[in-house]
């Protein structure tokens with residue numbers, strides 16, 4: 001992987017995500033997939049660790065170490081730290097002695113402003129790129145999901161990441177209508193934190209909330225876990241490494257039946273002491289109502305703005321879900337039921353954006369026209 005091999009000089013595609021950063025190297029595929037987290041010494045500003053190692057420190061740092069997520073809501077919230085993170089990942093992949101500077105295609109949310117675009121280009125250039133091109137996230141997601149983006153037929157992709165949900169209708173190599181809402185996986189975690197606090201006066205951290213979501217979260221009552229869902233839960237939980245709590249019935253996970261209870265530990269806000277609590281899937285589904293409703297609403301509004309001919313294509317073809325949030329159990333069922341349109345989860349939804357960005361690197365000359373689109377008018381931009 002990236003640690004042992006140097007891909008110096010090879011062009012790269014980078015999915016600079018709120019939750020995870022993935023790097024695709026030309027001719028090699030995805031060679032790096034790490035959390036978008038940097039641990040910094042607050043005393044002197046030095047970077048202590050980046051990626052998986054830094055994520056370990058979230059919620060556990062002594063006061064002089066801060067774990068920073070430089071990407072928030074899908075945009076660069078802390079430019080300096082984002083640049084250091086990018087530089088670290090590019091160096092990790094390209095090797096310390098970069099013989100030639102790579103061309104880099106970076107994937108950005110569709111609602112990004114001109115200032116934010118320039119910030120991304122500058123960060124990647126400072127990190128060692130010789131040329132930087134941007135591809136919009138829903139376009140990359142659609143390419144990665146194998147949708148026929150260049151054909152004169154409408155297809156709809158909904159990419160649910162950590163910070164943003166990107167909804168887009170694509171036809172003839174361009175985004176016809178798009179919506180980017182700042183409600184996605186992180187908002188689901190926040191909703192779980194506030195539910196547990198309100199109902200049980202128990203304080204839990206982001207990592208525990210995410211583990212609850214991965215283990216028993218859902219958008220509609222569902223039956224079995226899909227293989228893709230189960231694999232992603234294992235992968236994401238492994239990134240968090242040590243579980244704060246535990247799934248109550250391990251046989252249920254092995255048999256592909258989602259568990260319906262999850263045990264957590266947190267701090268009782270009244271006594272200040274550690275407390276153990278068992279949560280049910282039903283109450284977590286209830287806790288997720290607001291973010292899930294916001295995602296359904298974003299898709300509905302985008303459909304409302306879609307020209308009728310393209311709507312017909314989408315009715316026939318169905319809506320394709322990508323991004324980690326696509327794996328929330330029952331989300332496809334819920335969307336399909338509310339919108340009366342078939343909804344499909346892409347294969348490997350967590351990798352679609354990186355793979356699509358990678359395709360732009362591999363077929364640069366052919367897909368060049370899909371890159372560096374200018375920001376659209378606010379009506380179809382970020383809410």
Ligand SMILES: Nc1ncnc2c1ncn2[C@@H]1O[C@H](COP(=O)(O)OP(=O)(O)OP(=O)(O)O)[C@@H](O)[C@H]1O
Nearest residue numbers: 017018019020161162163164185323324325327328
């Ligand atoms: N099985 C699952 N069920 C529910 N959510 C999941 C699952 N697996 C991953 N996620 C969530 O998906 C999100 C990460 O998805 P992804 O890696 O696509 O986002 P990102 O690209 O980093 O974010 P953004 O697109 O906003 O920049 C996290 O919030 C994570 O908790």
